[in-house]
Amino acid sequence: MPDLATLAIAAPAALWAGISKGGFGSGAAFASALILALVFDPATALGIMLPVLMLIDVVTVRGFWNRWHVPSSWALILGGIPGVLLGVALFAVADDDVIRLLIASVALGFVAWQVAGQAGLIRLPLVPFRWRNGLIAGVVGGFTSYISHAGGPPVAVFLLSQGLGKTAFQATTVLAFWIINIFKAVPYGIMGFFTLETLEIGLWMAPFAVAGALIGIRAHHLVPERLFFGITYVLLTATGLKLVWDALT
Numbered sequence: 001m002p003d004l005a006t007l008a009i010a011a012p013a014a015l016w017a018g019i020s021k022g023g024f025g026s027g028a029a030f031a032s033a034l035i036l037a038l039v040f041d042p043a044t045a046l047g048i049m050l051p052v053l054m055l056i057d058v059v060t061v062r063g064f065w066n067r068w069h070v071p072s073s074w075a076l077i078l079g080g081i082p083g084v085l086l087g088v089a090l091f092a093v094a095d096d097d098v099i100r101l102l103i104a105s106v107a108l109g110f111v112a113w114q115v116a117g118q119a120g121l122i123r124l125p126l127v128p129f130r131w132r133n134g135l136i137a138g139v140v141g142g143f144t145s146y147i148s149h150a151g152g153p154p155v156a157v158f159l160l161s162q163g164l165g166k167t168a169f170q171a172t173t174v175l176a177f178w179i180i181n182i183f184k185a186v187p188y189g190i191m192g193f194f195t196l197e198t199l200e201i202g203l204w205m206a207p208f209a210v211a212g213a214l215i216g217i218r219a220h221h222l223v224p225e226r227l228f229f230g231i232t233y234v235l236l237t238a239t240g241l242k243l244v245w246d247a248l249t
Helices: 004-023 030-037 042-063 070-093 096-118 131-148 152-160 166-190 196-219 225-248
Strands: none
Touching: 004 030, 004 042, 004 196, 030 042, 030 096, 030 225, 042 096, 042 131, 042 166, 042 196, 070 096, 070 131, 070 152, 070 166, 096 131, 096 152, 096 225, 131 152, 131 166, 152 166
16 A cells, blocks of 8 residues: 555545546646656656546546547547657656656646736637648647646647637547557556556555546536636646756756
């Protein structure tokens, strides 16, 4: 059994990931991986979270079955595969501190982009679906998903620019990352991200992840997105800055 300090961090991380993926498009789920990266090396943190995220995918995909935008889903999945392979190549040559800086940069960049958008400094023009845009978003999403489970932000930019409704956006995100996460599991296993320790911690996190996913599906229709993401931005900023400090010191 993991020690109580580990569980005190892992359980809320799993609950938050479930709520995010279950109801708010996965954009905030990677906060959970960042939290774990504060106490584990990046590879261990990612290895703990992937099975948990895959479990959440199984729960949430049923709640949004067949409500996704099919062309966008295909474009993101097909682009995501080479994006994952780029992440594999990076992990093969980069040390832990470089990965920490990249994870932190994704987190802080996501917060900056969201704040700028809400302040009216950035406006996404509405454009019809284009395969090229979807494939590019898939590559970037697959890469950031592999190195930090943070594929949500680039995918969100692509989907929101099409003006998709809230449920179609959520369903498309769920489907795309369900497939991408399955694909990620292969190189994670080959590169040694999964160990008895990561799997044991993941098992203890599983009930919290499922509960979070069920809460998220319900909250999708009840909780204002502004409130949920406001809390997320604070979490991401704090953990991102802490990771930068850890990497540089």
